[in-house]
Amino acid sequence: xxxxxxxxxxxxxxxxxxxxxxxxxxxxxxxxxxxxxxxxxxxxxxxxxxxxxxxxxxxxxxxxxxxxxxxxxxxxxxxxxxxxxxxxxxxxxxxxxxxxxxxxxxxxxxxxxxxxxxxxxxxxxxxxxxxxxxxxxxxxxxxxxxxxxxxxxxxxxxxxxxxxxxxxxxxxxxxxxxxxxxxxxxxxxxxxxxxxxxxxxxxxxxxxxxxxxxxxxxxxxxx
Numbered sequence: 001x002x003x004x005x006x007x008x009x010x011x012x013x014x015x016x017x018x019x020x021x022x023x024x025x026x027x028x029x030x031x032x033x034x035x036x037x038x039x040x041x042x043x044x045x046x047x048x049x050x051x052x053x054x055x056x057x058x059x060x061x062x063x064x065x066x067x068x069x070x071x072x073x074x075x076x077x078x079x080x081x082x083x084x085x086x087x088x089x090x091x092x093x094x095x096x097x098x099x100x101x102x103x104x105x106x107x108x109x110x111x112x113x114x115x116x117x118x119x120x121x122x123x124x125x126x127x128x129x130x131x132x133x134x135x136x137x138x139x140x141x142x143x144x145x146x147x148x149x150x151x152x153x154x155x156x157x158x159x160x161x162x163x164x165x166x167x168x169x170x171x172x173x174x175x176x177x178x179x180x181x182x183x184x185x186x187x188x189x190x191x192x193x194x195x196x197x198x199x200x201x202x203x204x205x206x207x208x209x210x211x212x213x214x215x216x217x218x219x220x221x222x223x
Contacts, residue, residue, distance in 0.1 A: 006066045006087045006088075006089065006103065006107055008064050008087050009083065009084055009085065009086070009087065011084040011085040012064040012085060012086065012087065014085065015058040015064060015085045015086065016058055016059060016060075016061075018055075018058070018085070019055040019056070019057075019058030019059040020059050022052075022055055023052070023055055023056070023059055023165065026052075026157050026158065026162065027153075027154075027156075027157050027162050027163050027164070027165040028162050028163065028164045028165065029059075029165050029166075029167075030164070030165070030166045030167070031059065031060075031166075031167045031169075032166065032167065032168050032169065033168055033169035033170060033171075034060065034061055034169055036147070036169045036170060036171050036172065037060065037061060037062060037147060037169060038145050038147065038172045040062070040111055040112055040113040041107075041108045041109075041110075041111050041112055041113055041114075041142075041144045042113045042144050042145040042146065042147050042172060043108070043113070043114055043115075043116060043135075043138065043139060043142060043144055043145070043146050043147065044057070044065060044067075044113060044114070044115040044116070044147045044149055045115075045116055045117070045118055045135060045146055045147070045148055045149065045193055045196070045197065046115065046116075046117055046148075046149040046150070046151055046197070047117065047119065047123070047128055047149075047150060047151050047197050047201065047205070048117035048119050048120075048121070048122050048123065048151075049122050049123045049124060049125070049126045049127075049151070049154055049155040050122060050124075050154035050155045050157060051078065051122075052154045052157050053117070053122075053151055053154050054067075054082070054086065056149075056151055056154065056167050057086075057115055058085065058086065059167075060169075062113060064086070064087055065087070065112075065113045065114060065115045066086075066087040066088070066089055066104075066107050066112065066113075066114045066115070067086060067087070067088060067089065067114065067115035067116070068088070068089050068091045068100065068104070068114075068115070068116050068117070069082050069086075069088035069089065069090055069091065070090075070091065070093050071090045071091060071092050071093070072093070074090060089103050089104055089107070089114065093120055093121070097134075101134065101137065101138055101141075104116075104138055104142075105138070105141055105142060108142045108144055113147075116134070116135050116138065118131035118132060118134070118135035118136075118190065118193055118194060118197075119131050119132070119194075120132045120134070122155075123155070123207065124155060125155060126152070126153065126154075126155045126156075126205050127204070127205050127206070127207030127208075128194060128197065128198060128201070128205060128206055128207035128208060128209050129207060129208060130208050131190050131193065131194050132190075133186045133187065133189075133190050135190065135193055136181070136186045136187075136189035136190040136193060137181070137186060139175055139189060139193070140175075140178055140181040140185070140186065140189060143174075143177055145172040145173065145174055146172060146173055146174065146175065146193065146196070147169065147170070147172045148169075148170040148172075148173070148193075148196040148197050148199075148200055148222050149167060149168070149169050149170070149197075149200075150167070150168040150170065150197050150199075150200030150201045151165075151166075151167055151168075152164075152165065152166040152167070152168070152201060152202065152205065153165045153166065168200040168201075170196065170199070170200050170221075170222030170223060171221065171222050171223070173196065173218075173221040173222055175189050175192060175193075191209075191212065191214055192214050192217075192218055194209050194212075195209055195212050195214035195215045195217070195218045196218040196221065196222050198210075198212065198215050198218075199215050199216075199218050199219035199222055199223060200222060200223070
């Protein structure tokens with residue numbers, strides 16, 4: 001196996017049943033739009049506000065999607081769980097991680113999907129934060145469909161008794177192809193990716209993207 005290949009762990013076969021069990025125990029969990037999941041390869045983009053978002057990914061019909069995970073969790077209990085049940089692409093959050101992006105592109109070229117949270121960090125209050133350009137760079141290089149997934153209220157798990165958690169999977173879409181994206185194009189792609197997520201979320205979760213003109217445009221594509 002080359003250094004760019006991701007090995008699917010043995011525990012991945014338990015990922016979906018365990019994820020669904022935990023989510024239904026701790027919340028009133030509702031999954032909408034699973035019929036929108038396309039055949040791979042594709043890039044799943046999602047907002048991120050809780051460690052439980054990983055279980056959301058595991059609850060989907062493609063539970064072993066390789067996903068970006070922060071290197072800071074390597075060697076921790078959380079990292080052990082990720083390594084045991086998922087297929088992580090470890091990424092350095094503080095700076096552009098070309099090696100992680102290379103692994104992701106290789107994975108997509110093999111016909112597999114990957115998942116990424118463009119915000120990079122948890123918002124903790126459920127509201128969208130300003131996203132990094134890493135997801136847009138990957139999208140510009142990969143030229144595959146983008147699957148938007150809006151996650152509602154996972155940040156309330158353990159804070160409230162079985163809060164209503166809803167996962168809204170939108171219709172896949174594509175961004176304009178470019179041979180070499182400029183800084184301005186990457187910013188536009190980033191805004192469009194985040195506004196596609198905002199279009200699937202309640203207005204109170206739009207955060208820094210509240211009122212952005214791209215929201216209505218992306219809503220027409222993903223809803």
